[in-house]
Amino acid sequence: MYTEEHLQQHDDAFSDEQISVSMTSSYDSDIFQEKLEIELNKREDKGYRKEKSKMEDGTFFKIESYCTPYTLGGQIRHAISGKRSRCKVGSKDENLFFVVTDTTYNAENPRKLFYNSPEEFERHYRVSLPTEVKLAYLQKKR
Numbered sequence: 001m002y003t004e005e006h007l008q009q010h011d012d013a014f015s016d017e018q019i020s021v022s023m024t025s026s027y028d029s030d031i032f033q034e035k036l037e038i039e040l041n042k043r044e045d046k047g048y049r050k051e052k053s054k055m056e057d058g059t060f061f062k063i064e065s066y067c068t069p070y071t072l073g074g075q076i077r078h079a080i081s082g083k084r085s086r087c088k089v090g091s092k093d094e095n096l097f098f099v100v101t102d103t104t105y106n107a108e109n110p111r112k113l114f115y116n117s118p119e120e121f122e123r124h125y126r127v128s129l130p131t132e133v134k135l136a137y138l139q140k141k142r
Contacts, residue, residue, distance in 0.1 A: 047077060049111070051104075055126060063125060067102070067111035079113035080124055098137050 042048045047067045052060050066082035068074065072090035076097065077083065087093030089112075098118045102111040115121040118134045 045082070048082065049105075053125065061126065065102075065111075065113060065124070068114055070112060076114050079115055080120070095140050 042050075042064075045066070047069070048064070049067070050062060050064045053063055054060055065079050066077050067079070068077040068089060070089065072088075074089045075084040076087040076089060076093065078085065079100070085093075087096065094114075097114040097116065098121055100113040100115065100121055102113055105111075113121075115124070118129050118137050121127075122129055
């Protein structure tokens, strides 16, 4: 026997979505609770953003990302996983990463996104970067 639980969103950024998980047992109930906690934790994270992007063919896809604060000496955060590294903002460690400044929503408060490579950024945002950008990254990384 299936039952469905729906949680209505209260955050404006997520108002067009619902969290929906089917439950068939107490195990499924535990999984639902874990997924719910993960979603709620993401929403409380100030560096987290979930957005829709449009591809050239007109289809949409969702992008989840985590930004790194501009605070000097703060921990660099991976844009896809949200994992914080031991590397510091403003240090030579930044040269190890492909850094993207995202100004799409607020040019006055841009988001700083750190990737392991330009190709990782391309896969995440489903874009192609010019070869010159990739070569400049390789030169900087040396």
